[in-house]
Amino acid sequence: MNALSDPQRYGALAAGELRLELEDVYARYTACLDEERFEDWPEFFTDPCVYKIVPRDNFERGLPLATWLCESKGYLADRVTAIRKTAVYAPRYVRRIVSGIRVLGWTESVLEVRASYLALETLQDELTRVFNAGQYRDKLVVDGGELKFREKLCIFDSLLVPNSLIYPL
């Protein structure tokens, strides 16, 4: 899907073609996380970047508090190291469902996109359950010939999650 190699060509894409590109980007993004290829995850971002997980109430009130905040690929990689080596947590699988991808449009070379996500969690010997749902509010740019996230906000509907937030959304 990545035959186009510069922002001008992406900007010239018809709405439908752009939607198809984005569906591919989000499918590869969620598969990377669902399949636990966490080391590849920072490659979906530019450097610097903003990756933020924030409760919807805080976001809508303009409160700055975020549950996670990463501002560079190095910081994203630190998160991965924590998952692999540092953090203590019960084994689990997380699966991410994305729906309603919506292209808000280009502002100069930045493409604004929103979508809904649903994260499901399965702990060992437990049933699969709803973990977290919310909205992605993303800004993408063309970087190295591919659409990458310059900014990704994960705004989740609940203040509570069934367990700690271990893996990225």
Place this chain on the structure above:
Amino acid sequence: MNALSDPQRYGALAAGELRLELEDVYARYTACLDEERFEDWPEFFTDPCVYKIVPRDNFERGLPLATWLCESKGYLADRVTAIRKTAVYAPRYVRRIVSGIRVLGWTESVLEVRASYLALETLQDELTRVFNAGQYRDKLVVDGGELKFREKLCIFDSLLVPNSLIYPL
């Protein structure tokens, strides 16, 4: 996505282009509701229209009883007024996931479409949970250059919902 301005041109769209248009329509529709821009919701419909929420058992047995029934944009607007001013209910967020959009085809100027939906509900200080799942059975027409719902049936799989049905599906 709305460059096309008459039914003939929509009718001439290749299946893939039509699917892309519909993905955009459903993404804008669910975002309107998820972001609680309820006042914009009637604009997705023609006037008159049919908007109906009905349990699957009733629907399959041909029983007329519906949980919600609106037959004009004015009626839809009344629902919005009830949400904003009249109804008493605990604050909550609802998020709608749409999947499996399926184009059944055109009958003259009416486009028949089906899809699955999943509504998730988050009450204040509670976990996000499954609220309601079912099938959209929709009929769309080109109205003012855009695809609008002439009929939208929300046929839900369960007779029960965890709480009252406050917001549209």
Place this chain on the structure above:
Amino acid sequence: MNALSDPQRYGALAAGELRLELEDVYARYTACLDEERFEDWPEFFTDPCVYKIVPRDNFERGLPLATWLCESKGYLADRVTAIRKTAVYAPRYVRRIVSGIRVLGWTESVLEVRASYLALETLQDELTRVFNAGQYRDKLVVDGGELKFREKLCIFDSLLVPNSLIYPL
């Protein structure tokens, strides 16, 4: 969506066109099951075929044990007979949400595709709940002018399901 009638033409499709074809295939597949038209279900497969439901832990460890295994259309039809005539189970509706369709590419005339699925279950007089989530790992070929499943693996995240697995995924 099925105007193309041979593998060469499918192979020549641009990535976006192929994605649109697949979205249609998966939408028709899940609708067939969600609407309980089980007798049509084997028609989505080639003969012979592999249809397998397997827990993720087993799959990742290379263990051969599968929850379901069918290796021909006749075997799939046997399953349908069991659902219709033999099996004893409480009435329920199952709804399947598919997300993140990802085209891995063609190997000769075989198209490899992955996607996430979420199955929701509604028992009579009960709330809709998460039944099962996992990944489809599919291999499709062009058969009779249409894309059909030569192999469909349903790899589910949990070892547990809330009830027996009665209906296909």
